[in-house]
Amino acid sequence: MSDKVRDFEDVVGYLEDVSIRFSDKTILRDVNLQLLKGQLHMLTGPSGCGKTTLLRALNRLNDCFDRHEMSGSISLKLSEGEVDVHLLAHKHLPLLRRKVGMVFQIPNLLPGSIIDNLLLPLKVVAGLDLAHATARCENVLVRVKLWNEVKDRLNNDASSLSGGQQQRLCLARTLALEPEILLLDEPTASLDPENTKVIEELLESLKQQYTMVMVSHSPAQTVRLADKVFRLDGQQVIGA
Numbered sequence: 001m002s003d004k005v006r007d008f009e010d011v012v013g014y015l016e017d018v019s020i021r022f023s024d025k026t027i028l029r030d031v032n033l034q035l036l037k038g039q040l041h042m043l044t045g046p047s048g049c050g051k052t053t054l055l056r057a058l059n060r061l062n063d064c065f066d067r068h069e070m071s072g073s074i075s076l077k078l079s080e081g082e083v084d085v086h087l088l089a090h091k092h093l094p095l096l097r098r099k100v101g102m103v104f105q106i107p108n109l110l111p112g113s114i115i116d117n118l119l120l121p122l123k124v125v126a127g128l129d130l131a132h133a134t135a136r137c138e139n140v141l142v143r144v145k146l147w148n149e150v151k152d153r154l155n156n157d158a159s160s161l162s163g164g165q166q167q168r169l170c171l172a173r174t175l176a177l178e179p180e181i182l183l184l185d186e187p188t189a190s191l192d193p194e195n196t197k198v199i200e201e202l203l204e205s206l207k208q209q210y211t212m213v214m215v216s217h218s219p220a221q222t223v224r225l226a227d228k229v230f231r232l233d234g235q236q237v238i239g240a
């Protein structure tokens with residue numbers, strides 16, 4: 001654990017000399033950066049430069065792939081205490097991934113109804129009983145401004161929602177597990193301008209409560225949303 005995280009109250013994450021390789025190919029080399037509480041950090045850079053890989057390092061999702069290696073350290077200050085992400089025992093990864101939740105480029109719905117998409121993780125991952133899980137579902141659907149659109153059809157198949165609604169449902173599912181850091185991998189890339197605006201407004205409204213790390217290819221979106229921009233290229237952060 002780095003003392004640097006402890007030293008500054010507004011620093012919630014510290015990446016120190018992070019290098020990542022897949023199958024002996026170096027994707028990222030000696031990345032150093034800080035994450036600040038309640039700020040939206042935007043990762044930008046050319047296709048294939050390692051933005052998604054860096055996001056996935058923050059909640060150990062790269063572990064899901066064979067022949068992945070990481071060196072350096074990633075320290076995160078979570079409500080449970082400070083954790084050295086890279087050294088966490090395997091049994092702690094489900095909690096890490098709840099606390100450091102991720103929303104993907106393409107809405108990744110579970111097969112089943114709208115409400116199942118929220119209830120299932122709440123029951124299985126968070127261990128809530130039905131009454132508490134149901135209450136939390138309504139709360140997060142209101143927060144992502146989806147409640148009025150779905151409250152009369154919660155048992156309909158989630159795939160019947162529009163792309164923008166599906167992405168808001170994915171965001172609701174992540175928020176339902178009460179994360180502290182949100183990882184957003186091009187969350188509007190598959191959406192039209194109108195739905196992009198809805199998601200951007202939501203992210204803006206969530207900034208106070210969550211530390212966010214987002215990937216975007218859009219310079220305009222970066223200007224609209226980012227508090228801090230990290231530009232990656234040539235395996236490193238070349239601008240911050």
Ligand SMILES: Nc1ncnc2c1ncn2[C@@H]1O[C@H](COP(=O)(O)OP(=O)(O)OP(=O)(O)O)[C@@H](O)[C@H]1O
Binds near residue numbers: 023027046054
């Ligand atoms: N699971 C994996 N196994 C092997 N190589 C991988 C894996 N995931 C990513 N890579 C490689 O790592 C490099 C960085 O990929 P990554 O998806 O992080 O880039 P990116 O900057 O997010 O790209 P884009 O902007 O196109 O989404 C690429 O060369 C990719 O092929």
